[in-house]
Amino acid sequence: xxxxxxxxxxxxxxxxxxxxxxxxxxxxxxxxxxxxxxxxxxxxxxxxxxxxxxxxxxxxxxxxxxxxxxxxxxxxxxxxxxxxxxxxxxxxxxxxxxxxxxxxxxxxxxxxxxxxxxxxxxxxxxxxxxxxxxxxxxxxxxxxxxxxxxxxxxxxxxxxxxxxxxxxxxxxxxxxxxxxxxxxxxxxxxxxxxxxxxxxxxxxxxxxxxxxxxxxxxxxxxxxxxxxxxxxxxxxxxxxxxxxxxxxxxxxxxxxxxxxxxxxxxxxxxxxxxxxxxxxxxxxxxxxxxxxxxxxxxxxxxxxxxxxxxxxxxxxxxxxxxxxxxxxxxxxxxxxxxxxxxxxxxxxxxxxxxxxxxxxxxxxxxxxxxxxxxxxxxxxxxxxxxxxxxxxxxxxxxxxxxxxxxxxxx
Numbered sequence: 001x002x003x004x005x006x007x008x009x010x011x012x013x014x015x016x017x018x019x020x021x022x023x024x025x026x027x028x029x030x031x032x033x034x035x036x037x038x039x040x041x042x043x044x045x046x047x048x049x050x051x052x053x054x055x056x057x058x059x060x061x062x063x064x065x066x067x068x069x070x071x072x073x074x075x076x077x078x079x080x081x082x083x084x085x086x087x088x089x090x091x092x093x094x095x096x097x098x099x100x101x102x103x104x105x106x107x108x109x110x111x112x113x114x115x116x117x118x119x120x121x122x123x124x125x126x127x128x129x130x131x132x133x134x135x136x137x138x139x140x141x142x143x144x145x146x147x148x149x150x151x152x153x154x155x156x157x158x159x160x161x162x163x164x165x166x167x168x169x170x171x172x173x174x175x176x177x178x179x180x181x182x183x184x185x186x187x188x189x190x191x192x193x194x195x196x197x198x199x200x201x202x203x204x205x206x207x208x209x210x211x212x213x214x215x216x217x218x219x220x221x222x223x224x225x226x227x228x229x230x231x232x233x234x235x236x237x238x239x240x241x242x243x244x245x246x247x248x249x250x251x252x253x254x255x256x257x258x259x260x261x262x263x264x265x266x267x268x269x270x271x272x273x274x275x276x277x278x279x280x281x282x283x284x285x286x287x288x289x290x291x292x293x294x295x296x297x298x299x300x301x302x303x304x305x306x307x308x309x310x311x312x313x314x315x316x317x318x319x320x321x322x323x324x325x326x327x328x329x330x331x332x333x334x335x336x337x338x339x340x341x342x343x344x345x346x347x348x349x350x351x352x353x354x355x356x357x358x359x360x361x362x363x364x365x366x367x368x369x370x371x372x373x374x375x376x377x378x379x380x381x382x383x384x385x386x387x388x389x390x391x392x393x394x395x396x397x398x399x400x401x402x403x404x405x406x407x408x409x410x
Contacts, residue, residue, distance in 0.1 A: 003127040007034045007401070010042065010118070010131070010138030015057060017045035021292040022212055022318035023133065024049065029394035031055050033402070034129075040118060042137060060121040061138075064113050068106045076109040079144055083108055083178045090177040096170040107174070108140070115141040119150055129405045130154035135162035135186075140175050143182040152408040155185040155401055157210065160315025160336055163193045167239075167313060180206065184404050187397060189316040190337025210397045211340065212318050213390030217296060219381055220326040222374045223303035227256040228367055230306045231328070233295065233319040236265030241333075243267075244310040246274045247356030248363055253279045255367065262295050264288040299326040306331060306366050310359065312352070314338045324384045327377030331362045340387070346380045347371070 007030060014020035015027075030037045031052035039055065044062040051057070073080070084104055088097055097104065118141055122128055130151055132138035139156040146154060156179070165171045180186065180203045187210035188194045194209050234240040242261065249259060259282065268286065275284050287294070298304070299322075307323035307330045316337035320330055330347035332338050333354060342349050348362040348371075370376055 003125065004035045005129070005402075006036045006038060006123070006126040007129045007131060007398070008038045008040065008118075008122060009133060010040045010061065010141070011133045012136065012138075013041050013043040013045055014133070015039060015049040015051055015055075016041055016043070017047050018289050018291060020133070024292060025212070025214055025390050026394050026397075027052060027055060029390065030398060033395070033398040036126075038121075040121070040138070042114075058121050060117045061114055064110070064117050066110055068109045068113075072113060073105050073109045076105075076112040079112055079147075080105050080108045082147070083144075083175065086181070087175065087177050091172070093170060093172045096172050100170075104174070107137075108144075111137050111140040112144055114138070115144045115150075118142075119145060127405070129401055131401060132156035134159065135176070135179055139179050139183070143175075143179045146182040147178075153184040153404060155187060155404060156183055157187040157189065158193065158315075159189050160193070160313060163188075163196060163315065164313065164336070184408070185400065187400075190340045192337050192339055193315065208400060210400070211393055212316055212321060212388060213393035214318075214321055214325045214385070214388050215390045216325065216381070216385055218300050218326065219377055220299050220304050220328055222305070222372070222377065225303065227258055228305045229303060230257055230259045230308055230363070231262070231298065231304050231323065232259070232308045232310075233262040233323070234309065234311060235263050236267040236271060238267065239312050240265075241310045241312050242271055243274060244354075244356060244359055245308055246271065246278065248359035249282050250277050250279070251356060251360040252363065253281060255364075256281050258283045258285070260285045260287060260298070262287045262290060295322070299323065299328070304328055305372055306363065307347075308359075308363070309333065309338070311335065311338075317341060321384060321388050324380055325388070327379075327381040329366050329371035329376065329380060331359065331366055341384070343383070346383055 014023045031054050037055045039057050040061045042061050088094055130142055132142055135156050135158050142154040145151045161167050165173050185208050186206050187208050189211055197207055198204050236242055307328045309320050309332045314336040320341050324330055324346055330342050332342045332349055333352055334349040335352050348366055350358055350362055
């Protein structure tokens with residue numbers, strides 16, 4: 001009798017809450033490819049999303065206490081010395097590592113506790129495949145298990161925060177040397193990130209280009225109206241630079257525009273105060289965090305003229321892919337994986353240093369030109385669905401995960 005083929009995935013909070021919405025598109029393909037999929041969210045929040053019948057949730061990791069005791073640090077001392085020593089040997093940021101040594105010790109001790117909880121939750125009778133959706137605590141926990149020969153191998157996906165060093169204090173990516181030593185495959189979401197990792201010579205043989213995918217859900221229908229509809233989507237945090245959208249719209253006094261933003265965050269009160277500077281012809285609706293289905297409903301059933309994205313850095317940008325899959329033209333800042341998505345055939349790509357006036361000019365060009373036509377939308381959708389075909393991309397990803405596991409068995 002053959003063993004049950006099980007994919008064990010460590011996520012941040014998926015399938016709880018509203019985060020990691022891009023993960024939803026993968027679930028159906030996972031369920032088709034494996035006898036069972038077990039999700040191990042590190043964080044549990046309110047709201048459990050609907051899952052296929054063979055996708056289960058295990059809460060053992062989010063029950064692990066993040067407040068690490070001195071006893072736990074002492075019991076993890078061997079693996080702490082092993083990881084810190086390896087990072088110290090490989091890195092040129094030795095003084096920074098030494099400065100953060102207390103944080104390193106508690107983080108590793110916490111991940112050792114996670115690894116213990118994870119291992120005890122895995123049914124050894126199954127054919128288990130291991131995967132972390134980020135290079136985060138989940139990835140380090142799996143690295144610890146492989147370093148101790150408790151699992152034969154694993155993979156993890158990287159997006160943006162877990163790739164680009166400049167997004168971290170001291171321009172240093174914690175635990176990357178150790179994680180890359182023990183991981184079998186690193187699934188990179190964008191070509192820009194892949195080039196970045198190859199340029200710094202990070203385990204080139206382990207890197208696999210594995211972009212997101214999306215299923216076609218229709219084409220946004222453009223309707224004649226005296227008011228333009230603009231949509232943006234992202235957390236209200238500094239790096240998303242939502243204030244740049246406000247600055248751009250402040251300069252448009254000759255067009256009636258309704259701007260809808262999906263997302264919330266710490267900057268919301270400050271951004272709401274900035275809205276008073278907008279002229280009367282600009283109206284705004286901050287939707288906050290909403291289920292992904294509400295955003296999809298907007299694209300399906302309401303005429304949208306433009307999608308805008310002004311983040312100063314981006315891994316790939318599922319929000320952009322999602323909007324363009326409905327044929328929406330996009331004005332974006334050309335950083336990170338955004339360059340994998342938007343071209344001069346699907347939108348307007350601005351330089352990273354672009355400010356309000358440059359963004360305003362791009363909005364005007366998009367609204368006044370050929371992009372703001374129904375025929376152009378079909379061209380955009382066709383282009384996006386070629387590159388980000390969910391059926392193709394996710395089948396390739398999980399075939400790759402399975403192939404690696406099969407090789408480790410032989």
